[in-house]
Amino acid sequence: MSVVINTNTAATIASNNLASSSASLQRSLNRLSSGSKIVNPSDDAGGLAVSMKLSAAAKRSAAANSNIGNVTSYLxxxxxxxxxxxxxxxxxxxxxxxxxxxxxxxxxxxxYDAEYQQLQKELDSLTQEKFNGVSLFGSAGTGVVESVKVSEDGVQTVAITAKALASSTDGVGAFSDAAGGGSLSSISSIDSIKTGIQNVATFRAKNGAEQSRLGFAAEVLTTNKANLESANSRIVDVDVAAESTQLARWNILVQSGTAMLSQANQSAQSALSLIR
Structure with a gap:
């Protein structure tokens, strides 16, 4: 091997190795300090795109679950x-x-009529109850909750039956009166009262069925959200154990590379002994 002064190949190679080790060390430090494998888009461009979609889907699932909870409270x-x-x-x-x-x-x-008249007023009041300004009872298209989306993409929908409690045929409207001016003598038979009781029972059965379905829909969304977050974690979250091992490796290489670069820079001085 010839002895030269102008070109120090060993020092150049050592410098390149040191720069590479330093960059890798910095990358490990960034990952461990942020907890993410993708600190910059260039770290994993494709993975970042997938991660953004998964993260958005998980957030939509949480929002849809919240909507289901609100409709359940309504019911x-x-x-x-x-x-x-x-x-x-x-x-x-x-x-x-x-x-x-x-x-x-x-x-x-x-x-008896006096109490009946008060009950008429109460029934009329009950038919007008609201939840956060939204009517609890009414026919379709009258401002009641009629459906709720139960999937993060908004495709799946659960229909909510409009319960016309004030209806004189399907509800208890035949017995409700804001003025409370009715008399028990005007009720010809118990059959009409039994029909009103059956109407309310039917509404409650439908209400319970809708709550049951929404409960299962919420379970699916909860499971989907957890799995979406798990898939996203595998893409973006750093494995601290593995990365800390890499950090130790790069740290040693940076230290050894610095030492070897120093040695390579000193090797050219051997040429001085030949020209003294």
Missing amino acids: QTQDGVLQTSSKVMDRISELWTMYQDPTKNSSDKAN
Whole structure:
């Protein structure tokens, strides 16, 4: 090997190796300090694109789950009002039966009517209940909740039955009166009261079925969100154990590379001994 002064090949190679080790050390430090394998887009351009989509899908799943929770609260409030309506109808049926007692005089019957009239007002009030400004009861297209999207892509939808509690045929409208001016004597038979009670029972059954389905839909969204986050984690999250091992490796190489570069720079001085 010739002895030269102008070109120090060993020092050049050592310098290149040191630069590469230093860059790798910096990359490991960035990953460990951020907790992410993708610090810069250039680290994994394709992985970054996939990660962004998975992350967005997970957030949409969480939002859809939140919407389901809100609609469930709406249905629970609706059921609470229906349960009260059922109790009111039960009391009306009881009043009507007692009103038929032939031993009751007109004053007694007037007292039954007084309570019935108050119950009419209460039924009218119940049919107008709202949840956060949204009507609990009404026919389709009247401002009630009619559906909720239960998938992160918005494709799957659960229909919510519009429950017209104020209807005189499908609800309890035949017994509700804001003025409360009715009389038990105007109810010809118990059949109409039983129909009203059955209508409320049907509404509650539909409400329970809808809550049940929404519960299962929420479970699916929760599972999907967890799996999306898990898949995203495999792309972007750094394995601390593995990366700390790489950090130790690059740290040693940087130190040894620095030492070898120093040695390579000193090797050219051997030429001085030949020209002294």
